[in-house]
Every structure is written in C-alpha cells, then in structure tokens.
Amino acid sequence: MIEERPTPDRGRPSAALDEARLRQQAIGVRLRQLFDEVVNEKVPDEFLEILRRADERSSEKG
Numbered sequence: 001m002i003e004e005r006p007t008p009d010r011g012r013p014s015a016a017l018d019e020a021r022l023r024q025q026a027i028g029v030r031l032r033q034l035f036d037e038v039v040n041e042k043v044p045d046e047f048l049e050i051l052r053r054a055d056e057r058s059s060e061k062g
Contacts, residue, residue, distance in 0.1 A: 013021075
C-alpha cells in the first residue's frame with residue numbers, strides 16, 4: 001500500500017490554479033459584456049424591412 005505524506009498546502013489550490021480561475025472569470029465577464037452589447041444593438045432598418053416583407057408573404061399564404 002502506498003502511504004501518502006501530508007503536505008502543508010494540501011487542500012489549497014495552487015497559484016497556477018488560482019491564476020487560471022481568475023483568467024476564466026475575466027473571460028466570462030468580458031463575454032457577458034459583449035453579449036449585452038450585441039443584444040442592445042439597434043436592428044438595422046433594412047433587416048426590419050426584410051422581416052416585414054417575409055411576414056406579409058407568410059400571412060398571404062396562410
């Protein structure tokens with residue numbers, strides 16, 4: 001049987017793990033910011049016109 005020796009930092013995340021978590025957290029924050037910016041962008045008038053025409057065509061058929 002292999003005996004495990006207690007280590008002083010057992011149960012504590014390493015500095016590299018802490019750094020990786022902070023990096024992931026920063027990426028997550030930035031992705032949420034970008035998503036919010038895209039969601040709040042104004043829809044171009046040309047695209048709204050295309051959608052309006054598509055709705056008219058589907059209502060004529062149905």
